[in-house]
Amino acid sequence: MQAVILAAGKCTRFWPLNEKHKSLFRIMGRPLISFCLENLKRAGLKEVIIVQGKKRDIENELKKEKISGLKIRYVIQEKPLGTGHALKTAYSYLKEKILVLNGDDYYGAQEFKKVLSFFPSILVKEEKDPTSFGVIVPQKNYVKEIAEKSKKPPSNLVNAGCYFIPKSILKEKIKKSSRREYEITDYLRKLAKKEKLAFFKAKEWSPLSYCWNLFDIKEILIKSLKREIKGIVESNCQIKGRVFVEQGTIIKSSSHIEGPVYIGKNCQIGPNCCIKPGSVIGDNCRVGQAVEIKNTILGANNKVSHLSYLGDSIVEEGANLGAGTIIANLRFDKEKIKTVVNGKIVETKRKKFGSVFGKGVQTGINVSIMPGVLIGREAVIGPHTLVKENIKEGTAFYSHFAGFKKEKKRI
Incomplete structure (x- = not known):
């Protein structure tokens, strides 16, 4: 099984800790991304592709760490054109079924196992205040629609940024979003219209948008x-x-x-x-x-x-x-x-x-x-x-x- 970690963002909201990619912030003697890699291995993954920016900071940092049991390939996203573009950058290395995840979030191993139990599927989480996230519109146990973040979201099931999807969906044509980026969620919308896209609720997921979100991840660790x-x-x-x-x-x-x-x-x-x-x-x-x-x-x-x-x-x-x-x-x-x-x-x-x-x-x-x-x-x-x-x-x-x-x- 193959995982793709999207970690090429600029991390501007993570200031003043954004000299390097935020997944490289060190806690308990290790960069955060190493905990993610460990949990992927515990979930049965053996191959990981990491999409990083031009600085190659993730590649340079991880080569100093002792990471065994995973075959890691690094791919460069030359221009920051969104998550959809980042995933497509790795297209030639992808297998037909891929587990895609945000490189700057924390996921427990059990969350990966949930998503890998059904193909295709995505991870969501119930939030009391979902206004800071994109959300899904559920229809029984499947995704009817994926909505962008808004002041009045249609549900409280937020998109946790972890997807078990087919490589073939990347052949679909999508347009740039209002942010002038190609979004992975646009590929997911097309997938949800074509076939049943299941969702699973996460218990151990913590997003890392701002620097103070480190407290939430630290509590889990x-x-x-x-x-x-x-x-x-x-x-x-x-x-x-x-x-x-x-x-x-x-x-x-x-x-x-x-x-x-x-x-x-x-x-x-x-x-x-x-x-x-x-x-x-x-x-x-x-x-x-x-x-x-x-x-x-x-x-x-x-x-x-x-x-x-x-x-x-x-x-x-x-x-x-x-x-x-x-x-x-x-x-x-x-x-x-x-x-x-x-x-x-x-x-x-x-x-x-x-x-x-x-x-x-x-x-x-x-x-x-x-x-x-x-x-x-x-x-x-x-x-x-x-x-x-x-x-x-x-x-x-x-x-x-x-x-x-x-x-x-x-x-």
Whole structure:
């Protein structure tokens, strides 16, 4: 059986973590796409075609990983002309029956098995708020129509971007969409009119549109986390629940860790740290004295200096956070947090959401960052600065203090 992963998009909505394709974001020591490949293998797939962009970043990254049991072929989509065009780019390598999936989403192995049980078929998921997705119009157990996303969708069964379809459907002629792209959904509409296209409801699928969607995928991944301490734990530490600590890591005295928590290789945590549930810390991190980290994804090679707080945040690799860096994660009015992406205000649908740092961000001492702020890679934030807006890549962002009044000597 053959799978095709479509991963050639520009990932503009994933800013500030989009230096590489978003499927390459590393969590628990691995790029996200490697979890997808593992689940394809568990579902019985042996051959995978990955359609990537001109940068070949996926190919270059995966060649560093140890992936066995799968034959992987890479195909380049020279121009970003949509998912339908991306699939057709791989046409000459396709078998008659193909499993097609979005490269930037997470699918459990059971979801692949469901779709592979009936040909042709697609994966959907019931959503309370389907307005952000395209949906299907069901007719018993089959697809009657596929509708684009709208404010008033005709059903709550959203298209999960995983299809078991025939290669021959790509011979159909389709037109460019309003986005000036060739959409795979137009091929699916033609297929649904020709024959019975079944649908299956997913339980373990999480789309990755915006950077904060990483929290949803992280929650799925840490469900399978087991308690194992491979590193060194000093005296008077409390480690509760499912906590996984990799080799070479030192948990210094009087630290408190409450699982589920993952800590990578060669880290130094503490002393007197508090690592709360849902936190994932990458390799080679230094977390200083009296730091609190809660439900945060901390990438590799990061330094968090003493007396800092990181809540419901994502910090890509290579950051250096000065002492007393505080990331707020809750509005006073308890409303859901909004942020700005590509110049538009976007509802995150999260009541608790701190900040997202791109690669190599630095903060000075006593920096305060408000909820929903996104910070571009290699930005520098000066000491005693209050950050209430997004910061672009490579920007030096400083507070301007009023001058001090000099008084005459009293003696």
